[in-house]
Amino acid sequence: MEWYLPVIWAALIGTAVALYVILDGFDLGIGILFPTTKSEGERDQMMRSIAPFWDGNETWLILGGAGLWVAFPRAYAVIMPALYLPVIVMLLALVFRGVAFEFRVVSHSKTSWNFAFAAGSTTAAFCQGVILAGLVQGIHVENGAYVGGSFDWATPFALMCGLGVISGYALLGATWLVMKTEGPVAVRAREQAKTLLLFVLAFMAAVSLWTPYAFPAIATRWFSLPNFLFLWPVPLLTALLAFADWRALDKGGEFVPFITSIGLFMLGFVGLVISWFPYLVPPSLTIWQTAAVPASQIFMLMGTLVFLPLALCYTALVYWLFRGKVKPGESYH
Amino acid sequence: MELDPVLLARLQFAFTITFHIIFPTFTIGLSAYIATLGAIWLRTGAERHQRLMHFWTKIFAVSFAMGVVSGIVLSYQFGTNWSRFSLVVGNVIGPLIGYEVLTAFFLEASFLGIPLFGFNRVPPWLYVTAAAVVAVGTATSAFWILSANSWMQTPAGHEMRDGIAYPVDWIAIVFNPSFIYRLAHMVNAAYLTTGFVVLAVGARYALAGRHPEEARTMLRMAIGLVVVLAPLQVFIGDQHGLNTLKHQPTKIAAMEAHWDGSKPGDFHILAWPDAKAEKNLFEISIPHGSSLILTHDWNGLFPGLKSVPPDERPPLVSVFFAFRIMLAIGTFMVAAAFCGAFLWWRGTLFETRWYLRVMAQTWWMGFVAVVAGWVVTESGRQPWIATGILRTADAISPVSAASVLTTLILFVVVYGIVFTMGIYYMNRLIEKGPQGRAIEQSKDFAVSPISAASDAGREALGNS
Ligand code: HDD
Ligand code: HEM
Ligand code: HEM
Numbered sequence: 012m013e014w015y016l017p018v019i020w021a022a023l024i025g026t027a028v029a030l031y032v033i034l035d036g037f038d039l040g041i042g043i044l045f046p047t048t049k050s051e052g053e054r055d056q057m058m059r060s061i062a063p064f065w066d067g068n069e070t071w072l073i074l075g076g077a078g079l080w081v082a083f084p085r086a087y088a089v090i091m092p093a094l095y096l097p098v099i100v101m102l103l104a105l106v107f108r109g110v111a112f113e114f115r116v117v118s119h120s121k122t123s124w125n126f127a128f129a130a131g132s133t134t135a136a137f138c139q140g141v142i143l144a145g146l147v148q149g150i151h152v153e154n155g156a157y158v159g160g161s162f163d164w165a166t167p168f169a170l171m172c173g174l175g176v177i178s179g180y181a182l183l184g185a186t187w188l189v190m191k192t193e194g195p196v197a198v199r200a201r202e203q204a205k206t207l208l209l210f211v212l213a214f215m216a217a218v219s220l221w222t223p224y225a226f227p228a229i230a231t232r233w234f235s236l237p238n239f240l241f242l243w244p245v246p247l248l249t250a251l252l253a254f255a256d257w258r259a260l261d262k263g264g265e266f267v268p269f270i271t272s273i274g275l276f277m278l279g280f281v282g283l284v285i286s287w288f289p290y291l292v293p294p295s296l297t298i299w300q301t302a303a304v305p306a307s308q309i310f311m312l313m314g315t316l317v318f319l320p321l322a323l324c325y326t327a328l329v330y331w332l333f334r335g336k337v338k339p340g341e342s343y344h
Numbered sequence: 345m346e347l348d349p350v351l352l353a354r355l356q357f358a359f360t361i362t363f364h365i366i367f368p369t370f371t372i373g374l375s376a377y378i379a380t381l382g383a384i385w386l387r388t389g390a391e392r393h394q395r396l397m398h399f400w401t402k403i404f405a406v407s408f409a410m411g412v413v414s415g416i417v418l419s420y421q422f423g424t425n426w427s428r429f430s431l432v433v434g435n436v437i438g439p440l441i442g443y444e445v446l447t448a449f450f451l452e453a454s455f456l457g458i459p460l461f462g463f464n465r466v467p468p469w470l471y472v473t474a475a476a477v478v479a480v481g482t483a484t485s486a487f488w489i490l491s492a493n494s495w496m497q498t499p500a501g502h503e504m505r506d507g508i509a510y511p512v513d514w515i516a517i518v519f520n521p522s523f524i525y526r527l528a529h530m531v532n533a534a535y536l537t538t539g540f541v542v543l544a545v546g547a548r549y550a551l552a553g554r555h556p557e558e559a560r561t562m563l564r565m566a567i568g569l570v571v572v573l574a575p576l577q578v579f580i581g582d583q584h585g586l587n588t589l590k591h592q593p594t595k596i597a598a599m600e601a602h603w604d605g606s607k608p609g610d611f612h613i614l615a616w617p618d619a620k621a622e623k624n625l626f627e628i629s630i631p632h633g634s635s636l637i638l639t640h641d642w643n644g645l646f647p648g649l650k651s652v653p654p655d656e657r658p659p660l661v662s663v664f665f666a667f668r669i670m671l672a673i674g675t676f677m678v679a680a681a682f683c684g685a686f687l688w689w690r691g692t693l694f695e696t697r698w699y700l701r702v703m704a705q706t707w708w709m710g711f712v713a714v715v716a717g718w719v720v721t722e723s724g725r726q727p728w729i730a731t732g733i734l735r736t737a738d739a740i741s742p743v744s745a746a747s748v749l750t751t752l753i754l755f756v757v758v759y760g761i762v763f764t765m766g767i768y769y770m771n772r773l774i775e776k777g778p779q780g781r782a783i784e785q786s787k788d789f790a791v792s793p794i795s796a797a798s799d800a801g802r803e804a805l806g807n808s
Pocket of ligand 2: 527720
């Protein structure tokens with residue numbers, strides 16, 4: 012039990028984070044793409060395509076944070092102080108962007124809330140990339156506590172990951188628009204998605220080369236035998252998905268680009284897990300060293316097994332109720 | 345001057361959570377009110393109920409957004425600012441907050457889309473059901489978060505090993521000794537606060553002679569509610585206080601500015617407790633008042649502040665005055681509720697302008713009482729962050745004071761902007777009032793959503 016409970020929890024939190032990245036990824040992406048149109052009507056349409064969903068999407072972020080605290084308090088107590096500034100700046104960016112949904116429509120002048128929405132979304136995406144990089148780079152721990160400085164996370168690698176996440180979310184957002192909207196917005200999104208896809212592939216390639224080079228443990232994990240025999244399909248699948256994505260964008264596919272873009276994200280995620288598992292706070296703390304006591308993990312697991320499927324059902328219900336495309340100019344007379 | 349990271353972290357937490365609680369207080373109450381309006385509308389089909397439901401839903405949307413974004417901040421602050429706290433009590437409190445996310449947040453966040461954007465997409469019963477589900481979700485979230493907070497006040501069901509709390513009995517943890525009192529007092533506070541907001545808006549319209557039908561409905565519903573809840577709140581508060589005396593006597597001593605436990609306590613209407621001099625510099629008191637309330641005995645004794653060493657005493661001035669503010673507002677609310685009920689019974693409620701004029705100004709009172717109540721509860725717990733388990737000073741994260749100060753300033757700036765604009769927009773929506781005819785529901789539910797917010801926008805701009 013002491014062995015497999017943390018594994019189950021790591022899988023659950025991994026799932027929550029993956030769902031968060033997909034769901035909030037596309038709606039943050041809408042914010043990132045916001046400045047690419049000058050038309051207020053098109054912005055309305057873009058925002059309306061995500062308005063009923065964004066709140067539910069962000070709930071996965073809370074689940075990720077709370078889940079980490081519940082299941083791995085020792086990791087939570089190290090990661091949060093280590094990444095203090097990027098975490099808080101991300102939260103503040105989400106504040107601006109979240110209230111912009113409601114404030115923008117009630118406001119006389121839309122300009123400032125347009126800016127808050129776009130800047131908030133972009134900043135939040137950047138910070139999430141930095142947080143990811145902060146983890147991958149490793150955190151300086153002694154006696155179970157963080158002992159580094161306030162800016163240990165600030166490296167060129169973090170900058171690159173931040174930009175990578177921005178372009179990735181923008182890709183998800185663009186392909187979401189291709190699927191959920193009609194008219195000029197959808198047409199432009201299709202063109203943007205192609206450019207963004209190239210950016211994302213470039214960033215994925217850069218991370219894949221950089222990490223094994225900078226962190227020998229990762230190089231050993233991927234390139235030693237027999238691991239390599241099992242792992243080579245990961246890059247191959249990535250290439251295939253990217254190709255399918257491109258073709259669908261070219262051929263006028265509406266659903267496939269979104270799905271394949273999600274697939275690309277998931278493969279990137281799998282790649283990171285392969286690189287560092289079972290470390291939760293690389294390079295020193297594993298999931299077993301940071302786990303909560305079994306009593307807490309079991310108590311929470313019982314609730315999760317009941318309520319997580321329910322939460323997925325509500326999410327599906329809402330997406331189904333608000334299915335269909337958002338047309339230009341709807342309900343703005 | 346050396347910056348004190350503990351003080352800064354406390355300031356930051358106090359600021360962010362005070363900001364947050366204002367919105368849950370309103371959304372817990374308002375969601376229940378909207379669901380009630382919906383249920384009445386389903387039964388009667390009356391136009392004014394539908395218009396009121398849509399009107400309050402728009403205001404709800406603005407408040408809810410602010411509640412959500414400020415809440416997300418809080419759930420991460422346990423780690424960023426209080427990592428030692430997360431570590432020491434994480435095994436116990438973590439799951440309670442985890443349950444809140446699973447049982448409450450997903451429910452409210454998912455179903456909220458339907459009341460906001462789904463009027464033309466779903467049948468009326470589903471629309472109203474979704475509103476009720478949101479109301480249940482907000483109350484459920486209060487259940488878990490108050491359980492977590494009450495455990496910090498009156499821990500139970502755990503054992504300490506190597507300085508870390510381990511859960512032993514989950515029922516005892518969730519239903520710890522102060523939980524039921526705190527839950528009842530807080531949820532009632534939310535309904536009461538919202539009742540006074542609705543009352544104030546109704547009075548404002550009645551005075552201006554606008555939306556006469558809706559104004560009457562709001563006034564009647566609100567007075568019917570607060571005339572029950574206001575006295576109930578005083579009663580629950582009294583029971584809550586008696587329970588606190590049992591478990592946190594020092595907090596009660598601070599609330600009453602009672603120094604010497606060997607003498608009966610006077611109730612100080614006003615006083616200035618001085619921590620250094622260990623006495624009150626000035627008092628206006630009702631002799632033996634506190635003894636009577638707390639022990640139901642003229643000469644009853646209860647512990648005074650001097651029964652614990654100075655470093656175990658909470659900050660006196662904030663606890664003492666915040667408690668007085670809450671009591672004053674509670675008393676006022678009871679009087680206002682009875683007065684309104686009396687006028688209603690006499691049949692002159694809608695004509696008594698002085699009463700309406702006073703009521704139109706009282707929308708903020710509940711919020712102030714809620715914040716004051718929390719200052720009593722939380723400052724009164726000091727110097728402990730979890731009573732008897734961990735001191736606040738030992739709960740801090742290894743983060744530099746400069747970082748905490750920087751983010752504190754950022755919070756103040758960002759929340760300042762968001763708060764000002766939010767209040768401004770809500771006020772503008774109220775200024776506009778319930779608009780237009782009742783919306784015909786289209787037979788074809790598959791047409792695209794009417795955006796509640798975009799309607800609100802058009803109305804606020806006056807171009808509907
Ligand atoms: C008495 C009730 C109460 C109290 C004491 C608190 N909250 Fe709260 N919170 C709510 C009642 C609530 C709510 C009614 O459920 C909210 C308000 C608006 C909303 O969206 O849900 C909410 C929202 C909310 C959210 C966003 C949820 C969502 O996406 O729907 C989070 C993450 C938190 N809260 C977390 C906290 C934390 C960490 C608190 C204490 C330290 C806290 N809340 C105090
Ligand atoms: C005059 C009657 C009232 C009495 C006797 C009373 C009593 C109390 C007491 C003793 C506490 C502190 C409990 C503790 O920390 O252990 C408290 C807290 C609180 N009060 Fe009141 N109260 C009254 C009115 C109100 C009103 C009118 C409101 C709001 C509308 C309110 C809202 C709160 C809140 C939100 C808290 C903090 C949470 C809690 O501990 O429940 N109270 N009250
Ligand atoms: C929502 C209503 C609440 C309000 C208005 C409130 C208010 C406050 C205030 C004013 C402080 C600073 C006290 C001081 O330092 O003197 C504080 C501290 C704190 N509160 Fe609350 N609180 C609320 C609910 C909660 C809940 C539900 C929790 C936990 C589940 C919580 C956890 C804490 C923690 C960890 C601190 C920091 C440490 C401390 O100063 O004791 N609070 N709160």
